[in-house]
Amino acid sequence: MTTATSALGTRFARGGALLRAREVGIGVVLLLVFGVTTLHNHNFATASSVQQLLSGAALIAMLGVGETLVIVTRNVDLSVGSTVGLSAYIVGDLFKDHPGTPVILGFVVGIAVGAVIGAVNGFITAALRVPSLVVTLAMLYIIRGVDGLIVNGVIITASNVPNAFIAIGFRTIAGIPWLAIIAFAVVVIVGYAMRSFRSGRDLYAIGSNPEAAALAGVPVGRRVFTAFVISGSLAGLAGALFLALHAEVDVTGGTGYELLVVAAVVVGGVAIFGGSGTVVGAALGALLLNTINQALVASRVSAFWNEAIAGALLLLAIAFDRWLSLRVARGLRSAEGAHRDL
């Protein structure tokens, strides 16, 4: 017999609909925040302000995409911030020491740096079976150290970087900043792959039930490794874009990004225990956090309040997600018989 579920449960029971509901929710909150702030301060809705919102969120959104891949598999990557810093500096260094370098090469190098770090993370986590929290935490230290050695007190400034490169940081097309377009492209490509390719679904399987995934023949080690490599590569890309955006980098580049990214991803509906969540949600989460940040500034709330509000928001988001999943789970339970909660 068809298992009897509540109307709400049936609607949410369809896998697709459930995911979409969460992302729509963030979108709604985003629009709300935007709307309310614009009421207070009309300048919030000007073109340049919106461009700022998009650019500001672009880097974290990109990092969020990579982090989502990793978190979906029940891992975490805490090394992304230091990877951004290292990659930004190496790319800047490249331009400084070899002024004629084509812009594209700068990106390639940045991505490569990230990919290498991602590969190390992935190898230790997947092959040596070490918990990723510890691995990426250790790598965070190591990369910062390496970064410090390379930097050696020398700051990369705008004069070292080719104009074409810096242009990417502020140029727009049809009013939309390049940074946002790149971030958007990343989200769309990765998001589609996660949904429509077997390897993408494998990631969800691994996070949802690692033992079942292994039993089903999913190449767990390989997939986790790839997730870390992608996360690292995106961090490397973000590093190059960091350089383009800020046009300068020192030893502190990217510090603290990892926690921001995790926050964005959680707010975006990615479960910290893996198995669910989308890169679209993560990107929206990044956008929401940035918008709130800027909204506080626009509403002339003292800047000192930013962090506290961000923290409170994150806690709210976590609690809300939990409440939501409990509600849905209750609706999804089949009518009779024993239940061993999956």
Place this chain on the structure above:
Amino acid sequence: MTSEPAIQAPRKREYAGTDTTRRPWWRRALRWETGLVVVLMATLIFGTARSSDFLNTTTGFYIGLNMGEIAIMALPLTLIVITGEIDLSVASMLGLSGAVMGQLHSEGWPIGLAIVAALVVGALGGALNGFLVARLGLPSIAVTIGTLTLFRGLAEIILGARTITDFPTSLTNIGVVPVPGTQLSYSTVIFVVLAIIFGVVLHATGAGRAIVATGLAPEAAQFAGIRVNRIKFGLFVLSGVMCALAGILFTLKNASVSYDAGTGLELNVVAIVLFGGVSIFGGRGTVIGVVLSVIIFGTLQQVLTQMQVQPEVQNIIIGGLLLVSVILPNGAEAVRRLRARLRTGPHLARAPRSQRSARAVSSSDSSLTTEEKK
């Protein structure tokens, strides 16, 4: 009292053994801690090789002074990690409590009251963590990232961009002067006392057993009457208070506080705890291991600084040590599993529990599982 049940016809197999001598947990625990002792010896030898008067009391004083607050924060974190949770807000609470104390004192509060207020703030912050994790059941890694941000934000609201430096010299002396009669800093002595207490509690009391059971099998612990939620809540409050204590000591030692005091220290604390042999999966770890880890980290840092090794390289070394500390046991574990498999038979080698895994594929009590031994 129940009497012996009537003995029926005995089963055909004999008892496999009635050896009740206490053995393995000693051996197993000692292996990691022994390794730490070896590393410590190596570090000390290294230090003395570099400068012959390394092993003097001044060095000891400075190591203790540098590590004291971090060490104090590592103790409750050890217990929290053993129960299967984590607290990343430790350094932010250190900053917040320092900010509270500094602000109140600058407003004219007597320092004693300001200190008490800071401790209360610590308890409240810990209670927030405890409520969200233990009562609402939210994942501690996400929650404490949130409170990490929140506490730091509150410190920023309180202090803004100011730095408060006006503290009574009688107290700020703890940053310069050792405890009379010893050559140890005040924070060191406080740490030692606390470590002893924590060690006894974890390893020799019912509460300690309950904490370990909570980390290994929370549901079974509940069914045995252990109040899992209360324990976790209590540990988070404890962590909050002790981080507040650390913040007070930190502020007085430096004779100054600004909103970003201690930023990033949480990673040091987590690294020290993990390096001390506490399993991130919960249920395993010793206080002795963490103490050794603290000493190693402090000594190493001291040696490297005296060698004028840049902080960057120190970071690399710390990261490397942390990595090694987790890779090694996995290698050892894999070897052990292999050996056990060959020795004891068809008992399924257990796959490592996935991070924070809510349930393992359990070999149920059906035919497809553990065979009778021998």
Place this chain on the structure above:
Amino acid sequence: MRLSEQPEGVGGAHGKPRLELGQAAKAFGAVQALVDGSITLFAGEAHALVGENGAGKSTLVKILAGVYQPDSGTLAIDGQPVVLSGPNAARDAGISIIYQEPTLFPDLTVAENIFMGRQPLRVGRRIDRPAMNRGAGEIFTRLGVALDPQRQARGLSVADQQIVEIAKALSSHANVLVMDEPTAALTTVEVERLFEVIRALRREGAAVLFISHRLEEVFAICQRVTIMRDGRFVRTAAVGDITVDEIIRSMVGRDLDKLFPKTQVAVGEVVLQVEQLSREGVLHDISFSVRRGEIVALAGLVGAGRSEVARAVFGIDRRSAGVVTVRGHVLPNGSPLASMAAGVALVPEDRRQQGLVMDLGIDRNVALASLARLSRFGLISPTRERDLAATWANRLQLKFGRLTNAVSTLSGGNQQKVVLSKWLARDPALLIIDEPTRGIDVGTKAEVHRILDGLVADGLAVLMISSELPEVLGMADRILVMREGRITAELSRAEASEDLVMRAATGQLKAAAA
């Protein structure tokens, strides 16, 4: 549990067997787990495999699953000799194992669960979702069940999860399905549905290997039965040609004199008094009592609320109404500690998750509920801890290597003894025991029953929850039958029968019950 079904003749037993395992042997180090494992499966038959724990069933099945490679012996599929190098090879050969614990992905849809790793593709190697959903629907139709392929797997009942597992097996074109204790957690309705599914599988020509401790089910659904003992094949027989006693004798190697020992005991004063216990949406107005020296059984179908009664009395779950009194003391709501202090003990249903801390040693597990009593000035005395465990290991005839060995190394029956030790060490007045012998082999079952009988003779009050009717009828002095959160009948030992209990459990008994 009596299911109205005549065992059918062996369909398709003519011609070549689908699978033939001959004299397989497997040793692990010094332990010879399998000495002579043999089994022959024909297409279209349901074949039971029975034997005690340690008989070698699991090793044999793991060999079929490709997890182990036999040291010697032959394996032929459809007449062709085959070597299974690993689980993938077994899957390719059409062998599929349905484990007792379904391994599904809660966050993914049912269809995705079925086709994980083998999703149908369209242009550009992209997943073809409509085809996937359709494929899942087709399988469900073949099986005769109605499940929504697009719903999330989270929230499915155990029975539904099993169906999904079976669908998974079919989707990979399995024609030998091995089911390990599939009915352990199912209601009668769900068991019947499962049996229909098995019949459907047989009609499709698959062979079903049915591993179970429930002999009545073996007779209800299987055509042939193979019995193993001590790693050896003992005999195979058509189900119509053998009796339960003969099966047990072959399994155990001797006559089990008394499976359900019952001594006459004088019943004493009331130990547990439950009045109008309710829990929102789960329990309604439950009232009963248990006295010293008696065993009261809670019978009923899975989902009737029996375990919930136990949990509410013990305090793991909060009750929304009602009063629970133990030896005259009213118990506060929702406090296991208070219940324990009043003398209540609960041996829970799920041994591995709720009854034991698997990674801790026997000694630590036995001590877990007595931490306060073992402490002096707050410090636990390791000697007293050890002695406690040793005493009880002896009393209950526990088989173990060292007291410090993790309980995960023990067999199911011995694990249950550890759980019992933990609670008996507290000298309780009331023992609530939920599924006392689930997943335990016949020999140890009898031991556990003996232990319970002895305890009751000494004045313990026992509230027993069991889904095994023979156990209920054999052990209980009074039987309370539950259905949908209510007590529908109270039967004394004398008047109770399988028929009566089942009718009360399924709501077919008129209100004029005793």
